[in-house]
Amino acid sequence: xxxxxxxxxxxxxxxxxxxxxxxxxxxxxxxxxxxxxxxxxxxxxxxxxxxxxxxxxxxxxxxxxxxxxxxxxxxxxxxxxxxxxxxxxxxxxxxxxxxxxxxxxxxxxxxxxxxxxxxxxxxxxxxxxxxxxxxxxxxxxxxxxxxxxxxxxxxxxxxxxxxxxxxxxxxxxxxxxxxxxxxxxxxxxxxxxxxxxxxxxxxxxxxxxxxxxxxxxxxxxxxxx
Numbered sequence: 001x002x003x004x005x006x007x008x009x010x011x012x013x014x015x016x017x018x019x020x021x022x023x024x025x026x027x028x029x030x031x032x033x034x035x036x037x038x039x040x041x042x043x044x045x046x047x048x049x050x051x052x053x054x055x056x057x058x059x060x061x062x063x064x065x066x067x068x069x070x071x072x073x074x075x076x077x078x079x080x081x082x083x084x085x086x087x088x089x090x091x092x093x094x095x096x097x098x099x100x101x102x103x104x105x106x107x108x109x110x111x112x113x114x115x116x117x118x119x120x121x122x123x124x125x126x127x128x129x130x131x132x133x134x135x136x137x138x139x140x141x142x143x144x145x146x147x148x149x150x151x152x153x154x155x156x157x158x159x160x161x162x163x164x165x166x167x168x169x170x171x172x173x174x175x176x177x178x179x180x181x182x183x184x185x186x187x188x189x190x191x192x193x194x195x196x197x198x199x200x201x202x203x204x205x206x207x208x209x210x211x212x213x214x215x216x217x218x219x220x221x222x223x224x225x
Contacts, residue, residue, distance in 0.1 A: 001186050002140060005070050008118055008149035013060055017120060020053050026087055040095030046085040073192040075114050075151060076178040076185060081105045083173040088129055093162035099154045103174055112154040112174040119144045119170055126166025133158040153182050178223045191215040
């Protein structure tokens with residue numbers, strides 16, 4: 001599933017991130033990737049290890065993910081990785097790669113089912129820097145508004161094109177879903193959309209109860225908690 005999540009971060013959340021970025025030091029981003037992709041990664045990241053606002057930032061991101069109805073319905077989040085704050089200056093890029101299947105979250109391993117990019121820069125403030133995700137029907141280019149997020153299967157090959165002017169700031173993290181199979185997650189997401197639409201049009205209908213029964217029983221069968 002490839003999905004835009006509008007306004008994952010509120011204006012208040014964006015202002016907090018702006019302050020965090022302004023008060024932090026960026027380091028070489030290749031330090032946080034494995035040997036196969038190290039040569040492809042040319043960006044900067046904030047080292048949050050000793051940052052006094054680290055815990056507040058992690059809590060804000062966790063709350064934003066778990067409180068967003070569209071994110072919950074599409075990703076069915078169980079756990080998430082520690083978010084990375086990245087910056088691409090002019091000339092920087094990240095070549096084609098696939099994310100690691102297992103990453104660390106607060107010292108414990110998580111399976112990376114879903115990748116998420118949250119855009120922090122105004123799309124008109126930089127040229128290039130599109131996230132490109134390879135799908136079965138062709139390459140998808142993504143460059144969204146400030147605060148918007150994009151989720152996609154972490155199994156996808158993807159890259160960040162070279163920034164030709166300006167500066168691209170983003171938050172990147174990964175989600176372990178309660179449902180590991182991408183096709184099953186998509187089925188549950190379709191049922192969630194159908195439920196919401198029938199709820200609006202006919203909240204007392206038998207059809208609504210049938211959709212809810214299918215949705216909850218499939219999640220009970222497929223979910224891992």
